[in-house]
Amino acid sequence: MAFGPLVDGGWLAAHLGDVRVVDVRWYLDGRSGRAAYEGGHVPGAVWMDVDADLADPGSTTAGRHPLPAPERFGAALGRVGIAAGTPVVAYDDAGGSVAARLWWLLHVLGEPVAVLDGGLAAYPGELSTMVEAPAPVEREAVPWPAARFASADDVAATSAAVFDARTAERFAHGLDGVDPRPGHVPGARSAPWPDNLGADGRFRPADRLREHYAAATDGAIAYCGSGVTACHDLLAMTIAGFDDTALYPGSWSQWGADASRPAEV
Numbered sequence: 001m002a003f004g005p006l007v008d009g010g011w012l013a014a015h016l017g018d019v020r021v022v023d024v025r026w027y028l029d030g031r032s033g034r035a036a037y038e039g040g041h042v043p044g045a046v047w048m049d050v051d052a053d054l055a056d057p058g059s060t061t062a063g064r065h066p067l068p069a070p071e072r073f074g075a076a077l078g079r080v081g082i083a084a085g086t087p088v089v090a091y092d093d094a095g096g097s098v099a100a101r102l103w104w105l106l107h108v109l110g111e112p113v114a115v116l117d118g119g120l121a122a123y124p125g126e127l128s129t130m131v132e133a134p135a136p137v138e139r140e141a142v143p144w145p146a147a148r149f150a151s152a153d154d155v156a157a158t159s160a161a162v163f164d165a166r167t168a169e170r171f172a173h174g175l176d177g178v179d180p181r182p183g184h185v186p187g188a189r190s191a192p193w194p195d196n197l198g199a200d201g202r203f204r205p206a207d208r209l210r211e212h213y214a215a216a217t218d219g220a221i222a223y224c225g226s227g228v229t230a231c232h233d234l235l236a237m238t239i240a241g242f243d244d245t246a247l248y249p250g251s252w253s254q255w256g257a258d259a260s261r262p263a264e265v
Contacts, residue, residue: 004114005115005235006114007117008116009118009123018087020086021042021044021090022047022091022102023046023092024047024090026098033047034049038131041128041129042125042128043125045128048102050101050228052076054105056068060257061257061258062254065226066250070143074141078136078138081135082139083139086111087114088114089115090102093120095193095201095232097194097232099116117202118202119201147246148246150246154248155221155223158219160216160218161216162185162223163189164188164189164252166184167192168190171188171192172190179252180256180257181257183265184264185264191213196233203235209236209237209240213236218244219246220237220242220245220246221248222237222248226253231247
């Protein structure tokens with residue numbers, strides 16, 4: 001079965017029995033992703049919480065969405081019935097900007113995973129309101145591959161391209177109440193995640209993305225506000241054929257909160 005890093009709605013509808021579908025809806029404005037899931041989701045989908053399942057507890061020193069401990073991530077996967085080697089399709093209703101976080105965490109572990117291109121709106125069938133409770137499975141904690149993640153010191157010292165997935169406005173000035181201070185990592189390139197999508201809300205063709213991320217030829221690190229939407233840029237770079245990429249999980253919520261770190265505006 002050809003699989004990933006994207007699948008379209010028609011493919012998913014035809015392969016619901018072959019994959020575990022995960023609803024990863026989450027909202028920066030505080031709305032409940034769980035409530036959205038309960039209101040209607042792809043049949044058979046389970047819900048995973050960005051805050052509790054795909055991140056460790058946030059702090060000013062570690063950022064809002066630190067990388068989850070392998071034990072936390074493994075337990076979360078096991079709880080929703082995702083055994084090692086199970087193909088996973090993640091989706092949201094925000095262009096893949098949240099689903100890409102789950103995609104990245106599984107992708108770097110070598111697990112089969114894809115994002116539903118176009119999100120929930122691209123699914124052609126009827127939605128379900130049944131809250132799924134699959135049988136849990138045993139899942140070992142697997143260490144994160146160090147080469148696919150960067151610390152603040154790594155970012156400060158890198159010669160690779162550094163991409164900021166936040167909006168251009170946040171890249172330049174920050175967002176009150178969300179970003180700890182204005183600006184961005186010195187030398188970083190503005191690469192807002194919505195620019196990875198076409199007018200139809202789906203990812204642009206690989207050749208277009210390859211042009212967009214041409215600076216990634218010699219390696220790249222992506223970050224955003226808290227290490228979630230940065231994964232959308234990493235997904236786009238993977239589609240484009242760039243494999244020497246890494247996530248800075250602390251992102252601006254960590255860097256910007258550290259007064260000793262410089263900032264450009």
